[in-house]
Amino acid sequence: xxxxxxxxxxxxxxxxxxxxxxxxxxxxxxxxxxxxxxxxxxxxxxxxxxxxxxxxxxxxxxxxxxxxxxxxxxxxxxxxxxxxxxxxxxxxxxxxxxxxxxxxxxxxxxxxxxxxxxxxxxxxxxxxxxxxxxxxxxxxxxxxxxxxxxxxxxxxxxxxxxxxxxxxxxxxxxxxxxxxxxxxxxxxxxxxxxxxxxxxxxxxxxxxxxxxxxxxxxxxxxxxxxxxxxxxxxxxxxxxxxxxxxxxxxxxxxxxxxxxxxxxxxxxxxxxxx
DNA sequence: AAAAGGACCTGGTGGC
DNA sequence: TGCCACCAGGTCCTTT
Numbered sequence: 001x002x003x004x005x006x007x008x009x010x011x012x013x014x015x016x017x018x019x020x021x022x023x024x025x026x027x028x029x030x031x032x033x034x035x036x037x038x039x040x041x042x043x044x045x046x047x048x049x050x051x052x053x054x055x056x057x058x059x060x061x062x063x064x065x066x067x068x069x070x071x072x073x074x075x076x077x078x079x080x081x082x083x084x085x086x087x088x089x090x091x092x093x094x095x096x097x098x099x100x101x102x103x104x105x106x107x108x109x110x111x112x113x114x115x116x117x118x119x120x121x122x123x124x125x126x127x128x129x130x131x132x133x134x135x136x137x138x139x140x141x142x143x144x145x146x147x148x149x150x151x152x153x154x155x156x157x158x159x160x161x162x163x164x165x166x167x168x169x170x171x172x173x174x175x176x177x178x179x180x181x182x183x184x185x186x187x188x189x190x191x192x193x194x195x196x197x198x199x200x201x202x203x204x205x206x207x208x209x210x211x212x213x214x215x216x217x218x219x220x221x222x223x224x225x226x227x228x229x230x231x232x233x234x235x236x237x238x239x240x241x242x243x244x245x246x247x248x249x250x251x252x253x254x255x256x257x258x259x260x261x262x263x264x265x266x267x268x269x270x271x272x273x274x
Numbered sequence: 275a276a277a278a279g280g281a282c283c284t285g286g287t288g289g290c
Numbered sequence: 291t292g293c294c295a296c297c298a299g300g301t302c303c304t305t306t
Binding site for chain 1: 275276277278279280282283284285286
Binding site: 002003005006034058072073074075076110112113127161163170171172173216217218219220221222239261262 | 301
């Protein structure tokens with residue numbers, strides 16, 4: 001479900017609703033997620049004030065004086081801001097209820113997401129410690145990608161989807177960024193030129209920025225914290241457009257699988273010749 | 275160290 | 291209508 005723009009949109013929705021608010025209840029509905037929700041989460045969070053909410057890669061971090069709640073939305077996870085007495089929806093696994101009578105509600109049908117707790121530096125938590133650069137980090141550029149790609153024979157699409165290289169680029173935006181950069185998705189990362197990497201880095205930033213401005217891409221599950229759809233699906237140029245004409249050259253777009261993920265590209269614009 | 279593939283889940287869709 | 295195969299915004303873990 002959520003790539004960086006979707007998580008960022010959710011962050012911008014929940015941050016004003018809950019920052020500096022005190023937690024008055026925590027309801028765990030005994031669902032196993034990717035890992036179990038810590039049983040003592042309520043005990044840890046009760047009466048704590050959320051001092052800051054931030055994002056690292058696709059993880060959201062709710063900080064308190066006692067520790068930090070780490071949230072990942074997996075493929076189908078949603079976070080909604082709802083009145084504390086809202087009607088319970090299916091697959092609602094966790095509610096964090098605040099003094100302002102609103103609740104942060106975690107809903108996740110597939111349960112690939114995670115709710116974790118750490119009392120140390122969350123950025124050093126094992127799942128976060130090895131993340132690569134944020135795409136909007138000033139050091140994220142063509143040169144960085146070129147260095148990272150040295151001797152890597154993995155194809156370029158999987159390379160930019162690797163969170164230890166750059167965080168937050170998932171299947172949709174990888175497809176889109178490669179199309180806009182005119183790069184054939186199957187090229188080995190080490191075969192990409194410096195100039196191509198510079199173009200790619202810029203396009204990754206552009207597309208993520210544009211997607212954030214449009215509140216993300218809604219295909220199925222994804223909704224903002226207010227329950228609204230994103231709008232970026234209207235601006236997708238290749239993802240979900242297999243068999244349709246390329247918007248640049250009218251050639252029919254093709255779909256193949258790379259690492260079990262659908263990959264759509266224009267066989268004419270995205271030439272295999274490097 | 276890097277790459278490939280399976281595993282974790284539910285729900286929607288399209289074919290027969 | 292029912293059953294089945296396959297697909298979906300992710301990523302960890304095991305094996306090669």
